[in-house]
Amino acid sequence: MPSPGPEQVTSATTEASQALAEVVASERLRIVATLIRLTQDWDLAEDSFHDAVTRALTTWPERGIPDNPGAWLTTVAKNKAIDAIRKASTERKATERHAHELTDTPEEETTMPDDTIDDDRLRLIFTCCHPALALENRVALTLRTVLGLSVAETAHVFLVSEQTMQKRLVRTRAKIRSANIPYRVPPPHLLPERTAGVLAVLYLLFSEGYSSGSGSDLIRPALADEAIRLTRLVAQLMPQQPEVLALLALELFQHSRAASRLDAAGDLVLLEDQDRTRWNADAIAEGSRMLAAAEHTLQHLGTPPGPYLLQAQIAAEHATSPTAAATNFARIATLYAHLSQVTPSPIVDLNRAIAVAFSEGPDAGLALLDTLHLDASLGDYHLLHATRADLLRRSGRPTDALSHYRRALELAPSDPERRFLQHRLDVTVSS
Amino acid sequence: MEYLLLIISDPAAPTYIPEEDNIEEWSADIERRGIARTGNRLRPPSDATTVTVREGKTILTDGPFTESKEWIAGFDLIDVDNLDEVLEIAAAHPMARFGRVEVRPVWPFE
Numbered sequence: 001m002p003s004p005g006p007e008q009v010t011s012a013t014t015e016a017s018q019a020l021a022e023v024v025a026s027e028r029l030r031i032v033a034t035l036i037r038l039t040q041d042w043d044l045a046e047d048s049f050h051d052a053v054t055r056a057l058t059t060w061p062e063r064g065i066p067d068n069p070g071a072w073l074t075t076v077a078k079n080k081a082i083d084a085i086r087k088a089s090t091e092r093k094a095t096e097r098h099a100h101e102l103t104d105t106p107e108e109e110t111t112m113p114d115d116t117i118d119d120d121r122l123r124l125i126f127t128c129c130h131p132a133l134a135l136e137n138r139v140a141l142t143l144r145t146v147l148g149l150s151v152a153e154t155a156h157v158f159l160v161s162e163q164t165m166q167k168r169l170v171r172t173r174a175k176i177r178s179a180n181i182p183y184r185v186p187p188p189h190l191l192p193e194r195t196a197g198v199l200a201v202l203y204l205l206f207s208e209g210y211s212s213g214s215g216s217d218l219i220r221p222a223l224a225d226e227a228i229r230l231t232r233l234v235a236q237l238m239p240q241q242p243e244v245l246a247l248l249a250l251e252l253f254q255h256s257r258a259a260s261r262l263d264a265a266g267d268l269v270l271l272e273d274q275d276r277t278r279w280n281a282d283a284i285a286e287g288s289r290m291l292a293a294a295e296h297t298l299q300h301l302g303t304p305p306g307p308y309l310l311q312a313q314i315a316a317e318h319a320t321s322p323t324a325a326a327t328n329f330a331r332i333a334t335l336y337a338h339l340s341q342v343t344p345s346p347i348v349d350l351n352r353a354i355a356v357a358f359s360e361g362p363d364a365g366l367a368l369l370d371t372l373h374l375d376a377s378l379g380d381y382h383l384l385h386a387t388r389a390d391l392l393r394r395s396g397r398p399t400d401a402l403s404h405y406r407r408a409l410e411l412a413p414s415d416p417e418r419r420f421l422q423h424r425l426d427v428t429v430s431s
Numbered sequence: 432m433e434y435l436l437l438i439i440s441d442p443a444a445p446t447y448i449p450e451e452d453n454i455e456e457w458s459a460d461i462e463r464r465g466i467a468r469t470g471n472r473l474r475p476p477s478d479a480t481t482v483t484v485r486e487g488k489t490i491l492t493d494g495p496f497t498e499s500k501e502w503i504a505g506f507d508l509i510d511v512d513n514l515d516e517v518l519e520i521a522a523a524h525p526m527a528r529f530g531r532v533e534v535r536p537v538w539p540f541e
Contacts, residue, residue, distance in 0.1 A: 132514060179536045180432050182513040190515065 016060035019069055024053060027070040028148050029233075031077055033120035037183055039081050042145065042173045048084065052077035117185045121146075122237050125230075129198040130181050137172040138201050144169055147205075147226050157208065157220060195238070199247050199308060202231050206251045210258070224255055235290070242301070245294035246308035252287035253315035256280040268416045272324035284319045291316050310339040329359035346377040354387055362395040382411035386421060389428075398428045433468065433537035434517040438505035441530040452525045461509065461520065470507030504530065508537070 028049065035045035052073045066072040128141040136158070143154045155165035175181070186194040209223030231248045238244050260278040263269050291312050298305060305313075314335045321327040336352035349372045357365020369388060378384040389404035405425040412418045461467040476495040483490045495502065504526070511517050514534075521532040 130514075132518065178538070179514045179534075180512075182515055186515070 012064075013061040016065055017057065019065045020053065020056050020060065023069040023073060027073060029121050029124070029146060031070070031074050032145065032148075033124035034074070035077060035081055036124060036145075037120050038078070039085065040177075040183070041081075042176070044081055044084055046145070048077040048080040049073070051080045117237060119185070119237050121233065122185050123183050125198055125234065126185050126194060127176065127181060127183050129194070129201045130176070131194070131197050132179065132181060133172055133175065135201075135204075137168060138197075139204055140165065140168055141172050142201055142205065146230065157223070195241055195243065196306075198234065199231075199243060202227055202234070203247060203251070203308075206231070206254075210254060224251075224258070227251065228255060239293075240297060242294040242298040242303075243306040243308045245290045245297065246306065246312040249287040249290035249294060249312040250308055250315050252283045252290065253312065253319040256283035256287065256319055262416070266416060268420050271318060276323070279319070287312070287319065288316060305338070305342070307339060307343045310335050310342060314339070327358070329355045333359055346372075346374050347381075350374060350378065350381075350384060350387060357391050357394070362391040366391050366395065380411055382408045382413070382417065382421075385411065386424075389424070393424075393428055398431055401428055432512065433508055433510050433539075434514075435535045435537060436470075436507040436509060436517075436521055436524065437503050437533040437535065438507070438524065438526045439501050439531045439533060440504045440526075441501050444530050445528065447529045451528070453523075454525050457524055460523075461507070466510050466520075468508035468510050470505065472505045473503055475504075476502045501531075 031052075032045050032049050035048055036042055039045055039048075055076055056069075056073060060066070125142070125146055128146055129138045133141070140154055140158065143149045143157060144151065149157075151166050151169065152162050154169070155162045158165060160168075185191075205223050206227035209220050209225070209227060228248070228251050231244070231251055235241075235244045235248045256279045257271075257274060259280070260274040260276075261269055291309075294309055294312065298309065314332050317328050317332050317335075333352055333355035336348055336355055340348045340352060350369075353365045353368040353372065356368050366388070369391070374384055385404045385408035389401040389408060392398070392401035392404065402425070405421060405428060409418060409421045409425060412421055458467070458470075476499075479495045481492040481494065481496045483492070507524075509517055509520055511520070514536075517534055521527060521534050524532050526532055
């Protein structure tokens, strides 16, 4: 048989690396999560997976893509881990037993207590988001281990050096090991609280990506998509948790506007001025389905709505309204009032006042702002002053609005926001 | 796995309410579950003596090694499977409410 020509080799390599990229994207989390459970060694799990991928790069183009690429990677990575443990055990006899256990324990045999979800990916996510770890360490570890970002990419998200991030990750994994944080989905009595902790990390990842806009930065914007993918996975694995479904809906509604929230010049476009035809209809439809499922589950459980459900309901009102003018601001104001009881926050109060202003008029919004006494907590927050200025302007008191626009301008953190406020200020001065 | 609970007094914590002190119930619970290794109260820092040996000379200092408004008022050595279990036990201790409880994993010599 003639040996394959250079063109055939190239096409086999391309095909193999495409197949590999796909299986890494879909299977990496599951394989690494299982290796961590089996080896109880986070670094070894990552390294073994990396070795298996490297081996696939050379083997697959020659021998063809295996029928089940995910299973192939799992087996190779597992064998790499066993080899590494065996090698170490020649230096330390004690671990030999461990390598033996690893080979003799098929995954199916691990016994789980009733009511907990048997999925290594969830075990990994819950462990990364354990409340005994500092929030920033939870986020860093989730980026690195769950999403598979490199140390350099993770460092970039936190705007720290690679060395600093490496140290932080090492310390975090050391605490998991030394303090014996269990690698598991928490038992039912801890599950609601711990799930809230996981959702907080997911939403933080999403917001980090979403708020970063569409600049030259390639890592942060991709985080929004990654966070949605991960939330979708958690929602599939925990469909009985209304807050998980609600968070997915919330992220989808917000993300549906990603293309229209900045104009060509990179300036902010207010919700009311956005071109609604550019909103992602598929994302809105999926968000609506998820929200309906969350509401249905909640009704079934008979528990009060949580913070993500209320926020998703608010986002749904905006996302599904045909025009800005048709938005049901009365319902939004009611939902914000409810949200403020569930999770009291001055920002929620401010949003409630804005919704009241849109449904009952600017004077009603201003009156509510005064009764909420937000200056103590939000005195340095530009949007409090911008809101007051805007409501005064709408109420026909442009002169009163000026000083508030100026204060907002002083406090605004970003260029697009400063440009927006300056424009409003100029318009108000000239009127 | 063993964890040491350091029971810490905190002057900024809510006022101690004797009726809400469930220490006997707490101790009975860990005894009953067979996870209590040892534990006790400690005399205040004013009764402490700090020992330092430098260049062969023993130096004794009257008082704790650091002056602090927060001090260790007691300790418990607990033997459970994992951090989650000991955190629940720590949270049930009355001094988690009237002070704070620091949980430290024991690091055995191999």
